[in-house]
Amino acid sequence: MKGVLLVNLGSPASTDPKDVKSYLGEFLMDERVIDLPYLLRTILVKGIILNTRPKQSAKAYSKIWWDEGSPLIVLSEKLQDKVNQETSVPISLAMRYGEPSMKNGLQELYDQGVTEVLLVPLYPQFAMATTETIIVLAEQLRDEFFPKIDFTVVPPFYNHPDYVTVLSRSIIEELEKIDYDHLLFSYHGVPERHIRKSDITNSHCKIDGSCCQTPSKAHQFCYRHQCYETTRLVGEKLKLKEGTFSTSFQSRLGFDPWLKPYTDRTVEKMAQEGIEKIAVVTPAFVSDCLETLEEIAMEADEIFKENGGTEFTFIPCINDREDWVKTLSRWIDEWALSK
Ligand SMILES: C=CC1=C(C)c2cc3[nH]c(cc4nc(cc5[nH]c(cc1n2)c(C)c5CCC(=O)O)C(CCC(=O)O)=C4C)c(C)c3C=C
Numbered sequence: 100m101k102g103v104l105l106v107n108l109g110s111p112a113s114t115d116p117k118d119v120k121s122y123l124g125e126f127l128m129d130e131r132v133i134d135l136p137y138l139l140r141t142i143l144v145k146g147i148i149l150n151t152r153p154k155q156s157a158k159a160y161s162k163i164w165w166d167e168g169s170p171l172i173v174l175s176e177k178l179q180d181k182v183n184q185e186t187s188v189p190i191s192l193a194m195r196y197g198e199p200s201m202k203n204g205l206q207e208l209y210d211q212g213v214t215e216v217l218l219v220p221l222y223p224q225f226a227m228a229t230t231e232t233i234i235v236l237a238e239q240l241r242d243e244f245f246p247k248i249d250f251t252v253v254p255p256f257y258n259h260p261d262y263v264t265v266l267s268r269s270i271i272e273e274l275e276k277i278d279y280d281h282l283l284f285s286y287h288g289v290p291e292r293h294i295r296k297s298d299i300t301n302s303h304c305k306i307d308g309s310c311c312q313t314p315s316k317a318h319q320f321c322y323r324h325q326c327y328e329t330t331r332l333v334g335e336k337l338k339l340k341e342g343t344f345s346t347s348f349q350s351r352l353g354f355d356p357w358l359k360p361y362t363d364r365t366v367e368k369m370a371q372e373g374i375e376k377i378a379v380v381t382p383a384f385v386s387d388c389l390e391t392l393e394e395i396a397m398e399a400d401e402i403f404k405e406n407g408g409t410e411f412t413f414i415p416c417i418n419d420r421e422d423w424v425k426t427l428s429r430w431i432d433e434w435a436l437s438k
Pocket residue numbers: 108109110111123132133152156169171222226228229287288289290322350352383384387388389390
């Protein structure tokens with residue numbers, strides 16, 4: 100029997116700094132997120148980051164937390180419920196870190212007789228800190244606990260016409276309500292090193308911009324290329340004028356170089372250069388979360404206005420939009436009917 104495991108990133112159990120600390124501990128000790136040798140990673144995460152960051156992050160989470168819980172989890176549950184109503188295949192939801200865990204999600208499916216699982220990482224673009232770590236954990240869990248389960252993985256859908264259509268619609272619906280000068284596509288950042296590590300050719304990636312435009316099999320695993328492609332395809336679909344939209348990367352952590360341009364500096368510069376009205380969309384995220392509701396809708400808005408900008412519009416993620424639910428359900432049904 101076939102079943103589906105939707106997997107998102109995860110959130111702390113509550114905004115209590117203790118829960119935030121335990122969530123960040125699991126998340127940041129993942130070798131595909133902070134990719135340092137174990138000893139160094141332990142010193143950095145447990146010796147430094149976990150002593151200061153949980154308090155600061157807990158404050159940020161408190162600003163966006165809903166009565167029902169973490170926006171990311173609540174929105175993922177809504178998506179799961181709606182997809183469940185559209186398809187007859189059993190659908191479980193799991194988080195890569197925290198609860199509901201991937202092990203429980205697989206157990207839930209297995210208890211219903213499922214042995215063929217469609218694994219759906221809820222990330223449009225591939226990154227070793229997101230898609231890859233989900234696949235690796237799924238395989239570890241299979242080897243250890245569910246030897247009868249076979250996986251099919253939904254590939255990154257950054258350029259899938261159905262996804263581009265849904266994302267474009269979600270953007271145009273907001274743009275039609277406002278007057279704006281510039282549309283910024285802000286993606287979660289990753290350290291540049293991650294991009295080089297994922298280069299399967301070991302020679303293509305230059306992080307200088309030009310490589311992402313030159314066709315290469317490296318692009319199958321290149322987060323930067325895939326982000327720029329999503330922007331380009333939406334720009335094409337919405338017939339956006341050259342110069343009225345651009346791409347940036349947010350949420351950097353630590354001192355090593357992350358993908359540039361950085362969103363906070365971009366927003367600041369745009370305001371200083373006289374751009375008065377901007378709209379920001381965050382296509383690395385399927386569900387709204389701390390990084391969209393706090394870092395963009397609150398912090399970036401503040402930076403923009405402090406530097407002379409007048410209107411800042413945050414465009415919500417595709418969340419549980421009906422056309423996204425229908426698209427995901429169709430992908431699932433097509434897989435369920437195959438073979
Ligand atoms: C080295 C650190 C990090 C990498 C690499 C990274 C990549 C990455 N993350 C997401 C999606 C999300 N990240 C979120 C929160 C978050 N991310 C990091 C660090 C890295 N992310 C931290 C420390 C945090 C916690 C919050 C904080 O303290 O600032 C979230 C939000 C979760 C929520 O509960 O709302 C998401 C979603 C992607 C897509 C990505 C690589 C492409």
